[in-house]
Amino acid sequence: MRKTRILLTGATGTMGYSVLKELVNELDKFELILLVRDTDNKKELIQPYKKLSGVTIYWGDLTNYKDVFECVRHADIILHVAAFVSPAADYYPLLAMKTNYGSTKNILTAIREQGRMEKVKLVYIGTVAETGDRIPPIHWGRVGDPIKPSIFDYYAVSKVAAERIVIESGLTYWVSLRQTGIMGPAMSKINDPILFHNGLDNVLEYVSDRDSGRLLRNLCSLDYEEELSPEFWNHIYNIGGGESCRVDTYSMFEDIFGAIGIKDLDYVISPRWFATKNFHGQYYLDSDKLEEFLHFRQDSMQYFYEEYIKNLGVTASLSKVICKIPGGQKIMGSILKKVFLKMARTEHGTVHFVENNMENQISAYWGSKDKWKQLPTxxxxxxxxxxxxxxxxxDHGYEEEKPENKLDLSDIKEAAVFRGGKVNSISMQVGDLRTPLTLTCAFGHTFEASPRLILEGGHWCPVCERESWNYGRRAKIDPFFAQVWDPLHEGEASFMEYKKEVNELMV
Known part of the structure; x- marks a missing residue:
């Protein structure tokens, strides 16, 4: 049997490197093509694989179409894992759009120009950040819920635009896997004020870097053995580690600091340092679907806690000793508290926002300055x-119990009305979720979108998505979207609209 040729992007990243380590163990089945930037500061990770038979390293750039075209030309499966992620994307939003949207556009264009739309299989890695803030009481979610990238989250904005063109690409074989928070050594080393954007009541259903690697290895292996169900393709899935990987931020801090002897979080953090909204995360009602296809789950949150302690090294051991003596917890906690406060006062830090009266940020992360003042110390x-x-x-706004092959124009019309809009198309083939229809949103923007994009993807008007975060206005006239906005913004007298500095038309 001929080996499957796999193009892996992002091989030096957290997920991509885990995938690489899994795939090189099965070079009897696969030939690997790695597209790596020559300027990548982690390219040394790739060096051990240069001499392996069955691994080809192409030094290039995903934003350079010629490089992408050459790599795609040799691929049967494309694992598009590469991304310019937060927190770096917060500092360079245009680069995030060029990398995340631009690379995806290049891949799709190359496949199309090579006349391989019916042959190449594209595995696109999306993100939980596409659906934004889902703190209690709306912390359980599923695919098809409203797309709602958080305000100022240009990483999420770029990934929403990229996922849209994947779903609408016309490829015979595509899938979008929305990645969640990846726990492991890399997460244990995050040293950025984004830590304080993740509110204490926020939740995430994490997955480990190792399980992420197993996920894509199993996908490729099952496809090679012709054991991957045809039903797998042309859908969107949430990646999650399941029940053992669900945790809220407060509880995570309790476990992390408790492991080094600090039992009272008051010694380490203050509630006023943390945003109360506008991050991302949810517990999944549907992440088991992907597990049923790919059987990748092995790790729990305990893996992350072990990696965190390992990363602290001698500091963890020292802290445990100090915390056993009278007043030791307070001493150790005060040291850490100073470090965290200094971090929260940096450019993208929450304390920096408040101390500098940054109205837009304060409104986005707390609702108002008065709301922030109401937080306990x-x-x-x-x-x-x-x-x-x-x-x-x-509620997704249509009869979800109806078999997919029975969905018709009346279902799409019902969903559009629930989103404050309407369907302009006068016909649709029953069960055809692939062919775009013409629609109009509540603000009068006319656009094209497939039923798959709307019903399963949770996407809606690309013009609204491109122009601004107009969530307050949208929630007033879009019942579908109001479900993920109103419960988190009760009592807010006015809603600010935030113009976006970057959109996909700039790429």
Missing amino acids: SIHDLERPKDWNRVIVL
Whole structure:
């Protein structure tokens, strides 16, 4: 049997490198093509694989079409893992769009120009950040919920635009896998004020770097053995580690600092340092679907806690000793607290926003300065959600129990009205979720979108998405979107609109 030729992008990143380590163990099945930037500061990770038979390293750039064209020409499966992610994307939004959207556009254009639309299989890695803030009470979610990249999150904005063109590409074989927070050594080393954007009540269903590697290895292996169900393709899935990988930020801090002897979080952090909204994350109602196809889950949150302690090295051992003596927790905590406060005062830090009266940021992350002032100064006075297992299933605006091959124009019309818009197309083949229809949103923008993009993807008007974060106005006239906005913004008198500095038309 001929080997499957796999193009892997992002091989030096957290997920991509885990995938690479898995795939090189199966070079009896695969030939690997790695597209790596010669200027990549992690390119030394690739050096051990240069001499392996079955591994070809192409030194190039995903934003350079000629490089992409050459690599795509040799590929049967493309694992498009590469991304310019947060927190770096927060500092360079245009580069994020060029890298994340531009690279995806280059890949799709190359496939099309090579006349291989029916042959190449594209695995696109999306992100949980596409659906934005989902703190309690709407912290359980699924594919098809509204797309809502958080304000100022240009990484998410770029990934939304990229996922849209994948779904609408016309490829015979595509899939979008929305990656969640990846736990492992890399996550344990994050030293950026984005830590404080992740609110104490925020939740995430994480997955490990190792399980992420196993996921794509299993996908490729099952495809090679012709054991991957045809039903797998042309869908969107949430990647999640399952129940053992679900945790809220507060509980994560309790476990992390408790492991080094600090049992009272008041010694280490303040509630006023943390945003209360506008991050991303959810517990998944549907992440088991991907596990049923690819059987990749092995790790739990315990893996991350072990990696975190390992990363601290001698500091962890020293902290455990100090915390055993009277007053030791307070001493150790005060040292860490100074480090965290200094971080929160940097350019993208939450304390920096407040101390410099940055109105747009304050509104986005707390609702208002008054809302921030209402936060307690002590962790012990913080009101915490009480029912983490309460599930609010969002309405997608059409008869979801109806088999996919029975969905017709009336279903799309119903969904469009629930989004404050309408369908302009006068006909649709029953069960055809692939062919774009013409629609109009509540703000009068006319656009084209496939039923798959809207019903399964949760996407809507690309013009609104491109121009601004107009969420407050949109929620007033879009019942579908209001489900993910109103519960988190009760009592806010006015809603600011934030113009976007970057969009996909700039690439």
